[in-house]
Amino acid sequence: MGKMDQDGELVQGTLDMLILRVVARGENHGFGIAQAIHLLSGEVLRVEEGSLYPALHRLELRGMLDAEWGVSENNRRARFYGLTAKGRRRLEQESESWARLSSAIARVMGTP
């Protein structure tokens, strides 16, 4: 399973990766991103707003995400985040190393 600390929260680096992955599917606002992570994880992972927004702003600050104000599905003003070229490269790196790491862990755990 994902890297989790003792309180069951996502460790920072992992959350960043998940956010980048979700945004790679299309621009989305904070609420949408949190929902997507929740649904896509089969309702296992829950992102606390208290860590979501600082993470979004940190990624924006580092140039992984772009942000602009837009209008949401329910016709409200919302801040939409999109992937930058730099964010896309980072996502590729992270996915690769995640794949290696998780298959390695799976092999160890699968040993009878």
Place this chain on the structure above:
Amino acid sequence: VSLPGPLRALGFRLRALLGRDALDRSLEQEMRFHLESLIEEGRRAGLSEEEARRDARLRFGNPLSFREASRELLSFGRLESLAMEVRHAARRLRRAPGFTAVALVTLALGLGVNSALFAVLDVALLRPLPYPEPDRLVALWEIEIGRGERGTVALANLGDYSVPAFESLAASTDMSLDLTDSGEPETILGQGVGPRFFEVLGVGPVRGRAFLEEELRDPGAGKVVILSHRLFSRRFAEDPGLLGRTVRLDGEPHRVVGVLGPDFRAPRDIGARTSSDFIVPLALPPEIATNRGDHEVNVVGRLRPEASLAQARQQLEAVGQSLAQSFPDTNGEVRPRIALLHDDLARAARPSLLLLVGAVGAALLIACLNLSNLLLVRSLARTRETAVRVALGAGRAQALRGILVEAGLLALVGSALGLLVAHLGLRVAVALAPAAVRAAEARLDGRVLAFSLFLAGAVALVSALLPARLVSHLRPHESLRSLERSLAAAPTLRFGRALLVAEVALSLVLLVGGGLLLRSLARLHAVDVGFETERVLATSVNLPEARYPDEHARLRFFVELERRVGALPGVAAVAFANRFPLRGGWSTGIEPDSPIGASPGEHLSADAQAVSLRYFETLGIPLRRGRTFTAADREGAAPVAVVNEAFAARYYPGEEALGRRFRRGRSAPWVEIVGVVADLRRNGQAAKQEPGIYFAAAQTSLYPVHLGELAVRSGRDLRALAAALPREVLRLDPEQPMNRVLTLRESLERDLLPRRFAGILLSSFAGLALVLALVGVYGVTSYSVSRRTGELGLRLALGATPAGLLRLILGETSRRLALGVALGVAGALALTRLLGGLLFETTPTDPATFLATAAGFAAAGLLAAAVPAWRATRLDPTVTLRAG
């Protein structure tokens, strides 16, 4: 467009910093959208509106805390919290415009004058001389043991003074020559220098070469000159072809062998308003150059790298003693003395500068005390607020930081304003400073800026010290219970009172000093010099021997010049002489026919001038008895003289001087006194009325001095006349320059310059100090009144009269004022003797000045205290009691 990472981050942070409100709004809006989306989700899941809202809030957590986290992320963190402190401090200061204005004015003046002073000191005392290894350069002079007077050096002794500790010694004299090439003739100043002059200094011509040995050995042979860069560019347009060509100096061709660099300064020019425009080989007549009794040259030397000043001194003392034994007539009483050139040049400036340092230092100290006092009063007034903040957990460190930031902000803005003051102050200082101070070279450069910033920091720290102490001793529960009974405030308040006493005392010392100087200046100005100064122009014309070989030729020139100038429009009277008053002196030994009032064998001498017919009329010197000169008093006629009353009183006391005779020496003819004129102070207001003799210029062989000066009296436009004079001289002799034309009043003012400099300086600082001290008195009284509002209201309610209340409040302040004034008078009594040399007919303990200053100060202080006190008497008891 994607910027490189760090730059992008910086951009974000800057935007966050500048658009703080926009950022806040943006974060808030983003959170609200999230919250509303959660509510909507709840509603869709079938919850009631209220349940959906509560659920969403619970899930969402505390938006403030993560908004804060995001903001922290997007900002500069600690740096920004400092920026916030600064913003808060600025807001607090803006809310107290009176306090801020007073503090800023205090600081601007205190820091400004200090920066200006530093700029002056920097060039005058601190900056090294413009020569390589200046620490090895020394000035050498001779003293006469009995009189201790400092004098120039006999060239004949120089060889003996070349002791082993010296690498080299060089002689020079001040000279002036008339330049009559390319353009209007003019008199230029320069130096005649002996061998090794450039070697000693370590700098020489940048074009061409220094003098050759044979040129220095035999200056008469082929005349050579080295020009200053200033003259080279002003007169010769920096024409490189000038090298090797000749220029006419004093009517003789001199070959230009070198040109000095733009930065070259002769040692004699450092600290002087003049600058040398030429250097020629030193040419003293052989009888002077070989006479050990003829002291004619200035000497600079360079020590060997390994030699010390003390060694050189020791070796020179031995040489001086052996010379005294070998040549008792000329060297018996003469000894050589040396000092580092830098110290020697600074010596002349030192008294003025020390006065400056004292005055400015005191002013800065007062400014510091004042700011400290103001900040103290302010933080006392805010004790309750601070106590609340500390009790709520704001932390003492933060409260302390607040005070420090406030003081720092004030100091910074104050020093910026101070630089403005310094800029103006420097211009005043340059205009007023005596030449020796070298103020003309002072600039507001990086060093001054650094000094000013350093000073601002120091002032901020020092003046924040007491208020900070107050806060760190603060006990919130006590302060909150009752400000009046706050234990922390009491000792600090005592400090505040002590500050006030110190401030009053210091200001009084400055005021007394300034008062003494002003009184002395006023006395000087009231002195009548005894001749007209406003309407008389004077100038000098140096007639070179090449064209005017003897006194007859010079007399002819001046008689003709007198005739031509007399014909100019607006001229009331013209005169010529060897020296006019305020322009130097000339004296002669005399032997009266019956030397009353003189011990036998005593050498008598009197100031003596050769003057033209209308000399007395031109200067407005009244005739007391007898007659002045007439056209009949010419060469070959009976020798006559006019004397002044001081002369008559000195040599013929109680007798009629008219008709008596004296002679200038045993072989000189007897001269009859034909007139007695009023006394005058030849050397300005501070000078005495000395016995004086006037000879008729036409009787040239009687007193064959160099005629060289012209004076014109006019009722009309002096400026136009001043411009016309050199033209008349040129018409008479196209190669003859004239020196600067000044009114005698201007010469007089120049003589008074050092005293005026000191007077203006000290009294302006004293004025500044007075204002600061009054602000201090006002501030402390205001505070103490506001602190006691409740008590005063109670007294009023219980029937105290306003007058009684006034007495109560003023009594407290006047005790402190009296203590400060007493300390100030004591300090002034101890310090004003330092002014001794600058005072004129005023003792350093002049009772009138002391009394007037102390009384005036006390009155002004009481008045400053009376304003807040009077306000207290108008309190409405019902209001104040409720508030208390």
